Amino acid sequence: MSILLGRSPGRPTPEAAPAHTGSRTTRILGAVTLAGVVGLCLCAFIFSPPDSRPGPEAGTRIGQFDAVRLMYVHVPAAIWTYVALGTCAMASAVYLWRRSAWWDRLAHACAEIGVVLCAITLITGMIWGRPVWGTWWEWGDVRLVTTLVLFLVYAGYLAMRSVPAAPEARARRASILGLGGAVLIPIVNRSVEWWENRTLHQQSTLEELRIEDLTLFTLVLGIFVMGVLALWLAVHRFRLAWLEAEAESAGLRAALAERRAEAAEPAAPTAGSGEGTPSAGAAGS
Amino acid sequence: MPDSRGDPASPPLPAGTGDGDGLDLTPRRPEARPGRRPPVARRIISLLVVAGAVGGITFALVRLVTDASLFFLNTDEAVERRDELSGQRFRMQGTPLAHSVAGTRVDFEQAVAFTVAFDGVAADVVHVGSPPDLFTPGVPVVLEGRWVEGRPPDLDGFACGVNDGYYFASDHMLVKHDNEYRDTYPDRLEAAGAGGESAGC
Numbered sequence: 255m256s257i258l259l260g261r262s263p264g265r266p267t268p269e270a271a272p273a274h275t276g277s278r279t280t281r282i283l284g285a286v287t288l289a290g291v292v293g294l295c296l297c298a299f300i301f302s303p304p305d306s307r308p309g310p311e312a313g314t315r316i317g318q319f320d321a322v323r324l325m326y327v328h329v330p331a332a333i334w335t336y337v338a339l340g341t342c343a344m345a346s347a348v349y350l351w352r353r354s355a356w357w358d359r360l361a362h363a364c365a366e367i368g369v370v371l372c373a374i375t376l377i378t379g380m381i382w383g384r385p386v387w388g389t390w391w392e393w394g395d396v397r398l399v400t401t402l403v404l405f406l407v408y409a410g411y412l413a414m415r416s417v418p419a420a421p422e423a424r425a426r427r428a429s430i431l432g433l434g435g436a437v438l439i440p441i442v443n444r445s446v447e448w449w450e451n452r453t454l455h456q457q458s459t460l461e462e463l464r465i466e467d468l469t470l471f472t473l474v475l476g477i478f479v480m481g482v483l484a485l486w487l488a489v490h491r492f493r494l495a496w497l498e499a500e501a502e503s504a505g506l507r508a509a510l511a512e513r514r515a516e517a518a519e520p521a522a523p524t525a526g527s528g529e530g531t532p533s534a535g536a537a538g539s
Numbered sequence: 540m541p542d543s544r545g546d547p548a549s550p551p552l553p554a555g556t557g558d559g560d561g562l563d564l565t566p567r568r569p570e571a572r573p574g575r576r577p578p579v580a581r582r583i584i585s586l587l588v589v590a591g592a593v594g595g596i597t598f599a600l601v602r603l604v605t606d607a608s609l610f611f612l613n614t615d616e617a618v619e620r621r622d623e624l625s626g627q628r629f630r631m632q633g634t635p636l637a638h639s640v641a642g643t644r645v646d647f648e649q650a651v652a653f654t655v656a657f658d659g660v661a662a663d664v665v666h667v668g669s670p671p672d673l674f675t676p677g678v679p680v681v682l683e684g685r686w687v688e689g690r691p692p693d694l695d696g697f698a699c700g701v702n703d704g705y706y707f708a709s710d711h712m713l714v715k716h717d718n719e720y721r722d723t724y725p726d727r728l729e730a731a732g733a734g735g736e737s738a739g740c
Contacts, residue, residue, distance in 0.1 A: 309677045310676050311637045311677075314677075316673075387671065388674075388714050393599075402599050406595045413589045416581070416588075417582060417585040418585075451632065456716055464720055470720075
C-alpha cells in the first residue's frame, strides 16, 4: 500500500495525501521501464530471429516470419490485462466489504490500466492477424470476441464512473460491475483450451513451453517490462485519483467557508463561527 | 455559529443541500466549483459511452453466436459426416499436404486446388480466390464452404489427392498458425502433416 501513496503504510488521510504523483519509487520504476523498453526493442527487432522453420516440401520455409515480433508486445499486454482487471475485481470486492475509498481508487486505477492494455492486446492482435491469418478480425472466434467483450465491459466501467453521482453510490455501482466483469477473465484465458480445434487463435505457447532460446528470453523480457510499465502507470494513476479527490474535498471546504462567511456577515463580526473549519471536508473524499 | 435560516436579520437562503451545519451549499458560480455538479454535457457523454459499450457487447455476442453456429469441423469429422452435411455450408480445418497445391481456375476466377488432412484423414479442396500470404503446405488452414460431388471444373484431378469423387468447394480461407516456435522441434514435420502424409504423393 505504501508504494501507491509514496509514504509509510497505514490508513491514508486527506492531510497526508501526496502533493504530486512522483516519488523516488516511481522514478526508479520509470528508469527500469525505460531501460527495459530499450532492451526489449533491441531483442525484439534486432537480436531475436524471425519465426522460420523448414517446411514439409524441400526448400520451403514455414512460420510467422517477422510478424512474430508482435508477440513480444501482444502476449505481455494480454497477461497484464488479466492481472490489472483481476486486481480491479479484487479491490472492488474489498471496497464492497470495507467501504474504503482507498480500495475504490485502486480498482479505478487498475481498470484504466487494464483497459489500455486490453486495447493494446486487441490492436496488436489485429495487426498480427492480417498477415498471419489473412484477416484483421474473425467474429466466430471465441478468444477474439470474448476479449473484445472484456474490453467493452471495463470501458463501460470507466464511463459509468464518470457519470455524475454521489461518490459512495458511484463507487458501489462501479465495484459491482468491476467484480462481475472479472467472470470474463477465465473465459477469455481458457477459451482456446475449452474450444480447442474450434478456434482460429492458437493455444498457449508458454504453458506447453513450445518456445526456446532468444525467442523465449525476449518474450519473458517483454512480460517483465510490460509488468513494470503497468505498475508504474497504476501508481501514478492511483495518486492522481487521490489528488482529484483532494481537490474535490478542497472545493467543498471552500464552499463551506464561503457560506459561513456569508452567514456571519449580517450578524455581529465577533461571532466565533470558526470559519474555514473543514468539518465536512472528508465528505467528498 | 449562527444559523442563518433562523436569523430574521439575514436574507433567506435558497433551499439547497442543507449540508455543513445547516448551510446551503448550492454553488454561486457552478463553473467555478471543481468537483461539484458537472455540466449536463458530461453526464450525457458518459451515458452515451455506457450505452455504446452495452450496444457493442450485445453486437459482439450476437455476431459470435451467429458465426459460431456455423459448424467448425476437423477434416476427419467432415469426411465422416459428409452425407449429413450435403449442401450445407460449414468450416473445415486441416493441414495442406506437401506437393498437393496446384493453381487452377474456376469460372475464369483464380483458384487453388490442394489436399488437407487431419488425424490421418484427407480431403480434396478447391479454393476460389487468392489464398492468404502465409498459405503453404504444412501450415493448418480453416476453410469455409461445402461438399461438392464430382470432379472440379478445369481440373483433371488432384495431383496428390484422395480423388474419392468429392471435393470441398471453399471461398473463404484463413491460415491457422500453431503455437510452435521451436526450430529443433523433432516431430514438427510429422505434426505438420497431421498423419495425412499417406494420402499425399
